C-alpha cells in the first residue's frame with residue numbers, strides 16, 4: 432500500500448483524485464491544505480488524514496512529507512488574473528511552495544512527485560497544438576511560477592535523483608467545482624443564478640477542455656508508472672468559447688443570454704494539447720466528450736447546488 436501526500440487535496444481536482452487513490456488503489460492519504468479554497472465536497476473516510484497547513488511553511492511541509500512514498504502537489508494560487516494583480520503572493524505560494532515540497536522530499540527521502548503544472552499559461556501564445564518540446568514564454572506570473580516549479584522538479588531530479596513528473600493540465604471542468612471560476616463552472620453558476628453569461632473577448636478563443644475524471648485517471652497512471660519529466664494532459668481538441676456555449680445550451684436544454692466584454696490581459700487566445708507523449712508513456716486515455724462532461728457537470732450542480 433502506498434502512502435501518498437496530496438497537497439491542496441481538498442480542492443476541486445483533489446476531491447476527484449483522493450477517493451480514487453484511496454478507494455480504487457488502496458492508498459493511505461495525507462492531505463496538506465490551508466483551507467483557502469476547499470471544494471467542500473470531499474468525504475474524509477478512514478485512511479484519509481487532513482493536516483491544516485500552508486505550503487509556504489517549510490517546517491509544516493517537511494512534517495507532512497515524512498513517511499510518505501509519493502507526493503501529489505496540487506496546492507497553488509491558481510488564477511491567471513489574480514496572479515497579475517498580486518504576483519508576489521502567486522510567487523510565494525507557487526514557486527516557494529513547490530520548492531518547499533521538493534526540499535522536504537529531499538530531506539525525508541521521499542522518492543516520487545507528481546507536480547500539477549499547466550499548458551497554455553506556461554507556453555504563452557504559440558501555434559497549437561502545444562507539446563512538451565515547445566520553448567516556454569509565460570504570458571502571466573501564474574505561468575511563470577508554474578514554469579519555475581517545473582524547473583525545480585528537473586533540478587531535483589538531476590541533482591538528487593528524485594523522480595518528478597510535471598503534468599501540464601489543460602482547462603479542467605467537472606463535478607465539485609462550485610468554488611471554481613474557470614469557464615465551464617463560471618458559466619453554469621451564472622446560468623443558474625442569473626440566466627446570463629459574460630464572455631471576455633469575441634468568443635472565438637479556443638481551449639482544451641478536459642473532464643476531471645479523465646485527468647485524475649491520468650494522475651493515477653503517472654504515479655503507477657513512475658513517470659518522470661513533463662506531460663501534457665488535455666483532451667487533445669480545441670473548442671471555442673462560442674462552441675462551448677452552444678454545447679451547454681444543447682446539453683442542458685437551457686437558454687441564457689451572452690454578453691461580450693473586452694479580452695483580459697495575460698490570457699492567451701488559442702491553445703490545445705498534443706497528448707501523444709502521455710498516451711504512449713503512461714497509458715493516458717481521456718474518453719469523456721465535452722457534451723457528456725458538461726451534462727454530468729450540470730447534473731452535479733443541479734443535485735448539489737452551489738454557494
Ligand SMILES: NC(=O)c1ccc[n+]([C@@H]2O[C@H](COP(=O)([O-])OP(=O)(O)OC[C@H]3O[C@@H](n4cnc5c(N)ncnc54)[C@H](O)[C@@H]3O)[C@@H](O)[C@H]2O)c1
Nearest residue numbers: 439441442443444464465467468485486506507547600603
Ligand atoms: N483546474 C484547472 O483547470 C487547472 C488547470 C491547470 C492547472 N491546474 C493546477 O491544478 C492544481 C489544483 O487545481 P484546482 O483546480 O483543484 O484548484 P483549487 O483551488 O480547487 O484547489 C487548490 C487547493 O489548494 C489549497 N491551497 C491553496 N493555497 C494553499 C497554500 N498556500 N497552502 C496549502 N494549500 C493551499 C486550497 O485550499 C485548495 O483546497 C493547481 O496546482 C492548479 O494550478 C488546475
